[in-house]
Amino acid sequence: MDPKTQISPAVPSEEVDPPAGPTRRQFLAASVRLSGGAVVFLMGAAASPNEGPEKAAEVKGEAYNWDEHRYAYLVDTSKCIGCGACVRACKAENQVPDGFYRTWVERYVVGMEDSHVDSPEGGLNGFSPIQVGFPVTKSFFVPKLCNHCRATPCTQVCPVGASYRTKDGAVLVDGERCIGCGYCVQACPFGSRFLHPVTHTASKCTWCYHRITKGLRPACVTACPTGTRQFGDLRQEGDPVRQAIENDRVSILQGHLLTEPQCYYLHLDKEVR
């Protein structure tokens, strides 16, 4: 569970690929240690929204059991300093192509009369100071990522079921099945999806599914120096994210669309959509 052990960027991976070791011996040793992850990988690769749960039940031994988890993400916008470490970590971890973003950071510069929002390169290189033409009363950063909605329109519109929601709450894309029609990209209200310029299939934040199923946290959470980004398990008693969602005043993005996002926000401003 020590997050420090796995920070180094993984090899280029499919949506739920486990990292492969350099030699056969190491690979075999790693396979045994990471059998939980490997099993999840196998499940994920073959997953369809309907047959997934049954397959999970068939897995024997100390496998990762997605019935025991229900993940959620918490962003405390008051803590974000706009350093962009999360965007860089995500890009490195998931080999995100240039010009596309699985996560990004928005800067809000707000006055009583007007507001300005930007996200140069998704906040990849942080933010340089700007001048705006109105008196500024507040300014803040808002990290964004896939909301892993419970009632998500992106999986609803997928014509072949390549987009699906796992039982532990992550919304994933099966890159082997995706036909690259782009309907999910259009259906996501948050702009979280894109067509990968190399694979020509839909791509998005997976909450670093290859990490979380091994007990690690998503790369962006690990990289965040201020604790803005937190990742938790709603099935664990005493989980800080669960407690925050249970006890604090949390918001979600575009709640009127009733997509039931599983990314919760603390101290969200009315300007944020």
Add this chain to the structure above:
Amino acid sequence: MLEISGYAFPNDVHVTWSLMIVMYPYITGFVAGSFIVTSLYHLFGRQEFKPVARLAMATSFAFLLVASLPLQLHLGQPQRGPSVMITPHFTSAMAGFGILYSFYLVVLLLEVWFVWRQEIIERAKRHRGLARTFYAVLALGTYDQSPEAVEIDHRAIQILAGIGLPAACMLHGYVGFIFGAIKANPWWSTPLMPVIFLLSAAVSGIALLVILYQVFARVGRRPVDAEAISALARWLWFFLILTITLELLELIVMAYERSESWLIISELITTRLEFSYVTVQMIVGGLIPFILLAVVVLMNRFLHERVRNTLSTVAAFLCLLQVFSMRWNIVIGGQLLSKSLRGLRSPYEPEAFGREGVLMAAALLIAPFVILWVFDRVLGIEEAEGEDGRGEAPGTETGSAPSPTA
């Protein structure tokens, strides 16, 4: 050079649905529109459409054959395209395409067969060798031309038209649904969308037939039937009025409600889409043909045939432009607008070559006419001389519509 005004979500600056997705509803629109025309004769017994009924059906058929191509060309993984039909995920609006398309294709194939059955038999009898075998196969082994058989044909055509009309409407209304049911995009998300798509399909179908009918008449050295042109112009006017009304209504409601998206949408149509929406869709393609067709319809009695034909043809071309720009403004316009509702990207310029380029789009538009030409060579779109009286709508009076035969 990509330019963003305001703030767009960083992934929202790509136009994922390209020119091909503009072509797709444009082409299926012709399928549905021309089927509506053929149904007006075969199903509703409107005799004035008799001269164009067969042409309309052949047009619907020709466009249907290419209707799925733009979708296939657009896919990032085209080789997986068939899985939409083999393993459809039924919560997706898109998964219905395979079913609707195949169903309509079967209905239309059957109807075409019944309508052209006599023709096929005649040709099978007339030809020798390979050609004869070909027509014999097309005739499916039955050479029955007895009055009873012809009567059965008529009944079958009527029943198939009765199934085909809702199927064609579903096929195209469904295209509108694909856009109208995307709640993430305020420029698309309205229950009016399928209706607007359907009505504009009728506009494009009728407009195309106004032109095609005259071209076919010229090529085949047949007189252009004045009654048919008047009727087509009348119905074109009617559907154009409905289409423009609904298109405006959608905007007016949005503006009057001052919905949260209105600010950005008003910016979209007055800046990025100023030319394609205001100028082309509303004025050049909307207002002007409305006036031209109003002249044709309201002053029909006073018009010389050539004036009527010319006015109708010009109006029809403008209507075709209107419908294309409407498809463009919906599909592309909706992607210039970021879901942040704070920003717009610069206008999209399609590539010239390549799978989703302008050249391919032009090829897709030309292909149905090539198919029509082949159809005409193989089966003869118009009835051959001396074969009057076949394919008539049963139980209706003839007389007002002269036979198209020369």
